[in-house]
Amino acid sequence: MCLGIPGQVIELLEVHEHLARIDVSGVGRVVNIGLLEDEHLAPGDWVLIHVGFAMSKIDEDEARRALEGLQLLGRELDDELQALATSRITAEEGGTR
Amino acid sequence: MRFVDEYRDPAAARALIARITEVAGDDHFKFMEVCGGHTHTIYRHGIEHVLPDTVELVHGPGCPVCVIPMGRVDDAIAVAQTDGVIFTSFGDMMRVPGSTGNLLEAKARGADVRFVYSPLDALRLAVETPDRDVVFFAVGFETTAPSTALTLLRARELGVTNFRVFCNHVTIVPPIKAILESPDLRLDGFLGPGHVSTVVGNRPYRFVTEQYGKPLVTTGFEPLDVLQAIDMLLAQIRDGRCEIENQYARVVRDEGNPRALAVLAEVFELRPHFEWRGLGFISQSALKLRPEFAGFDVEEHYRIPGVRVADPKACQCGEVLKGVIKPWECKVFGTACTPETPIGTCMVSSEGACAAYYNFGRLHREVAVTLGR
Numbered sequence: 001m002c003l004g005i006p007g008q009v010i011e012l013l014e015v016h017e018h019l020a021r022i023d024v025s026g027v028g029r030v031v032n033i034g035l036l037e038d039e040h041l042a043p044g045d046w047v048l049i050h051v052g053f054a055m056s057k058i059d060e061d062e063a064r065r066a067l068e069g070l071q072l073l074g075r076e077l078d079d080e081l082q083a084l085a086t087s088r089i090t091a092e093e094g095g096t097r
Numbered sequence: 098m099r100f101v102d103e104y105r106d107p108a109a110a111r112a113l114i115a116r117i118t119e120v121a122g123d124d125h126f127k128f129m130e131v132c133g134g135h136t137h138t139i140y141r142h143g144i145e146h147v148l149p150d151t152v153e154l155v156h157g158p159g160c161p162v163c164v165i166p167m168g169r170v171d172d173a174i175a176v177a178q179t180d181g182v183i184f185t186s187f188g189d190m191m192r193v194p195g196s197t198g199n200l201l202e203a204k205a206r207g208a209d210v211r212f213v214y215s216p217l218d219a220l221r222l223a224v225e226t227p228d229r230d231v232v233f234f235a236v237g238f239e240t241t242a243p244s245t246a247l248t249l250l251r252a253r254e255l256g257v258t259n260f261r262v263f264c265n266h267v268t269i270v271p272p273i274k275a276i277l278e279s280p281d282l283r284l285d286g287f288l289g290p291g292h293v294s295t296v297v298g299n300r301p302y303r304f305v306t307e308q309y310g311k312p313l314v315t316t317g318f319e320p321l322d323v324l325q326a327i328d329m330l331l332a333q334i335r336d337g338r339c340e341i342e343n344q345y346a347r348v349v350r351d352e353g354n355p356r357a358l359a360v361l362a363e364v365f366e367l368r369p370h371f372e373w374r375g376l377g378f379i380s381q382s383a384l385k386l387r388p389e390f391a392g393f394d395v396e397e398h399y400r401i402p403g404v405r406v407a408d409p410k411a412c413q414c415g416e417v418l419k420g421v422i423k424p425w426e427c428k429v430f431g432t433a434c435t436p437e438t439p440i441g442t443c444m445v446s447s448e449g450a451c452a453a454y455y456n457f458g459r460l461h462r463e464v465a466v467t468l469g470r
Binding site for chain 2: 002003004032034035036037038048050051052053055056058059062065066068069072073076079083084086087088089090093094
């Protein structure tokens with residue numbers, strides 16, 4: 001829950017505000033980006049994700065370092081990614097205005 | 098220097114360690130890392146063993162799973178066992194012991210307890226199962242609280258009436274204050290939390306320097322980050338300064354995340370007091386839903402036992418959380434209490450000091466002792 005996982009914005013979803021498809025370790029995930037409204041995220045930007053929400057915008061170097069750090073965690077990172085894999089945030093309930 | 102070779106920039110790490118050793122001199126310094134993520138980094142990378150004996154790191158109360166008292170787990174289980182309820186929780190909370198077992202055991206006894214990755218998943222479940230009440234067990238510091246807040250705003254927008262939150266969100270400043278007030282522990286400074294500070298910024302920590310005269314350096318999660326922060330703390334002390342500094346400026350801004358702070362203020366208010374495991378009742382240290390959100394509030398909707406339960410006698414999580422003892426000094430550490438059969442919360446969460454030490458630090462320490470450091 002406390003792990004911040006880096007991901008790269010693939011596309012902003014227009015169905016509903018504040019949702020984006022984000023590449024997390026090679027898999028596209030829908031994440032709420034409402035807390036980064038002021039950052040005006042664009043495809044290619046990197047973010048740190050906590051529990052389905054992008055919490056901070058980071059640069060590519062920081063994303064790489066964070067990911068390297070997480071990979072050292074081994075099982076815990078696997079658990080977090082598996083947890084993320086169960087998540088099905090959709091436009092219906094996952095967007096915010 | 099076995100560990101240092103594994104750091105991202107071993108030469109930089111060696112230079113930092115040399116300077117830390119020199120500046121510390123013959124004095125003894127005690128710094129507290131507030132955040133569980135830092136505790137994890139420190140044990141995972143053997144930082145205690147690359148530091149000189151003159152610099153001691155003390156683990157603080159910044160693991161949100163660890164600080165939830167037993168009575169609140171009992172309350173959660175009581176709600177989970179209510180007819181018609183689907184009880185959802187982050188995985189970390191599932192194995193935290195209450196006085197009659199944990200949520201997983203409640204599930205085995207028939208309660209509908211489900212794991213979710215995000216509060217938005219709990220809200221989706223509520224939308225999909227309108228005939229059931231879906232409860233989300235909200236825990237965490239300001240890192241996760243904005244997520245719960247946005248989910249509640251969305252629930253209200255959608256007009257969902259079967260979604261409720263059991264709010265156990267806590268705030269980072271009051272426990273730091275409680276530790277500074279505690280006579281048990283004399284500290285020389287703090288490593289400020291990383292992710293929490295992306296939300297709250299560095300301004301809320303000003304009281305640490307202004308009222309208590311201790312330096313604080315907000316820091317990141319790499320071994321080099323932690324070493325650099327220690328170096329910055331020592332430099333402040335050497336130069337007679339006492340400031341809030343930001344070693345993690347590549348992620349943390351002094352003003353935090355204003356949007357996240359705004360949604361927190363919109364949805365939550367401070368509770369008059371809240372019980373913390375080990376620290377007891379701390380005033381204005383936790384969040385509850387504002388009256389406008391009462392319809393979503395588990396505590397307004399269900400009868401909560403609300404019984405205060407003392408920790409098991411053998412368990413010393415309280416002292417570990419306050420930094421008074423180290424994990425291995427607890428009587429049941431590694432014997433009766435292990436990550437497989439935890440007695441206390443610090444052994445449950447991977448960010449708890451005991452679990453981090455059990456998984457990584459124990460072996461490092463044995464090696465270090467054997468090699469005579």
